[in-house]
Amino acid sequence: MRLNFRFSQWCYYTVLCLAAHSISASANAADLRIKVSDKKGRAVEDAVVLATPSDLSKIKNLKAKDEVIDQIDKEFVPFVKPLLVGSKVFFPNKDDVRHHVYSFSAAKTFELQLYSGKTAPPVVLDKAGIVVLGCNIHDWMLSYVYVAETPYFGKTDKDGNVQIADLPNGEYQLKIWHPSMGMTSGENGAKIKFDDSTPAIKLDWSIATKAIVRIPRKSSTQSNGY
Numbered sequence: 001m002r003l004n005f006r007f008s009q010w011c012y013y014t015v016l017c018l019a020a021h022s023i024s025a026s027a028n029a030a031d032l033r034i035k036v037s038d039k040k041g042r043a044v045e046d047a048v049v050l051a052t053p054s055d056l057s058k059i060k061n062l063k064a065k066d067e068v069i070d071q072i073d074k075e076f077v078p079f080v081k082p083l084l085v086g087s088k089v090f091f092p093n094k095d096d097v098r099h100h101v102y103s104f105s106a107a108k109t110f111e112l113q114l115y116s117g118k119t120a121p122p123v124v125l126d127k128a129g130i131v132v133l134g135c136n137i138h139d140w141m142l143s144y145v146y147v148a149e150t151p152y153f154g155k156t157d158k159d160g161n162v163q164i165a166d167l168p169n170g171e172y173q174l175k176i177w178h179p180s181m182g183m184t185s186g187e188n189g190a191k192i193k194f195d196d197s198t199p200a201i202k203l204d205w206s207i208a209t210k211a212i213v214r215i216p217r218k219s220s221t222q223s224n225g226y
Contacts, residue, residue, distance in 0.1 A: 029165070029166045029167070029168070029199075030166075030167040030168070030169060030194035030198075030199050030200060030201070031163065031164075031165050031166075031167070031199065031200040031201075032051060032163070032164040032165075032167060032172075032192070032200075032201050032202075032203075033161070033162070033163050033164075033200070033201070033202045033203070034049055034156075034161070034162050034164075034174075034202070034203045034204070034205050035159075035160050035161050035162075035203075035204050035205070036049070036156050036160045036161075036162065036176065036205045036206075036207060037160055037204070037205075037206050037207075038206065038207065038208070038209045039206060039207075039208055041206075042160075043156075043158065043159050043160030043161075044156060044160050044178060044207065044209060045156055045157065045158045045159075045160065046079060046080040046155060046156060046178065046179060047155065047156040047160075047162070047176055047177070047178045047207065048080065048082045048146045048148075048153060048154075048155050048176065048177045048178070048186070049153060049154055049155075049156070049162050049164065049174065049175070049176050049205075050082075050148055050150055050152065050153040050174070050175045050176070050177075050186070051150065051152040051153070051164055051167060051172040051173070051174055051192075052149070052150040052152070052172060052173045052175065053150070053152070053167075053168070053170050053171065053172050054170065054171040054172065054173065054191075055170050055171070058168050058170060059149075059150055059151055059152075062084070062151045063086070064083070064084040064085065064086035064087040064088070065084070065087065066087070066088050066089075066090065066122070067081065067083045067087045067088070067089045067090070068089070068090050068091075068092065069081055069089060069090075069091055069133070069143060069145070070091075070092055070094055071091065071092065071093045071094060071095055071099050071101075071135075071141075072094050072095065073095065074095060074097070074135075074138050074140075074141060074217075075141060076133055076135075076141055076142065076143030078143070078155075079142070079143055079144070079179075080143070080144045080145075080146070080155060080179060081143065081144070081145045081146070082145075082146040082148055082153045082154070082155055083125065083145065083146070083147060083148065084147075084148055084149075084150075084151050085125065085126065085127065085128045085147050085148065085149055086124065086125070086126055087124070087125055087147075088122045088123070088124050089122055089123050089124075089125060089145070090119055090120075090122045091112060091119065091120045091122075091123070092118075092119040092120075093115060093116050093117065093118065093119070093120070095116065096116065096117070097116060097137075098114045098115060098116040098137060099112075099114070099115065099116065099135050099137060099138070099141075100112065100113060100114045100115075100135055100136035100137050101120065101133060101134075101135055102133070102134055102135070102136060103131050103132060103133055103134070104132075105129065105130060105131045105132050105183070106129060106183075107125070107127045107128065107129030107130060107131050107147055108123070108125050108126075108127060108129075108131045108147075110123050114137070125145065125147045127147065128147050128148065128149045129147055129183075129185070130144060130145070130146060130147070130177075130182075130183050130184075130185075131144070131145040131147060132144055132145075132183075133145065138218075139215045139218075140214060140215045140216060140217040140218065142214055142215075144179045146177055152164050152167055152172070167194060168194075169194045169195050169196070170193070170194060171191060171192070171193045172191065172192050172193070172194075173188060173189075173191050174188065174189035174190055174191070174192060175187065175188050175189065176189060176205060176207060178207065178209055179212050180209045180210045180211070180212055187207070189205060190203070
């Protein structure tokens with residue numbers, strides 16, 4: 001009986017210690033939620049929201065990861081892709097036609113020659129900025145890549161909502177970018193600060209948008225079989 005009591009007591013204190021560790025760890029992981037709308041109050045999809053720490057030492061050791069931009073039904077997927085500078089991007093072609101991906105953007109100029117049924121060699125996006133993707137075969141294909149210097153970012157969904165989780169405590173400068181803003185780096189917003197007393201922040205953000213001009217999509221018979 002005494003052995004069982006001691007064992008139960010040990011389990012009880014172990015659970016308490018693990019719970020305390022979990023609470024302590026989560027207390028330093030802040031959560032940012034933002035709803036983005038236009039000047040008429042309509043939800044804005046595909047807006048990139050970034051949080052850059054004032055203390056840049058918080059991000060100096062973070063490494064970029066491999067990313068993917070698909071080609072599906074003669075479209076780039078996703079239409080907008082935020083990623084960390086230095087990321088290696090793969091461009092798998094999931095269509096049964098050939099694609100020829102290119103970018104003439106200042107942040108990255110490259111071409112992936114005609115290919116189908118396989119993944120082209122990856123491209124390293126090693127400079128911050130906006131990279132616009134096109135296809136030499138299908139002129140209507142368009143995608144925007146926001147190459148960020150901070151790993152704390154997210155993209156709004158169709159309801160205009162975005163969540164950036166697990167931010168370390170500290171002060172951050174917010175920025176927002178949308179494809180309708182063109183090749184600008186975006187516009188700054190408020191400065192926010194997370195600490196143990198403020199582990200979560202929820203904001204509304206209104207931005208001015210305009211229509212994105214795109215080349216009309218051709219039918220399969222107009223695209224010469226490509």
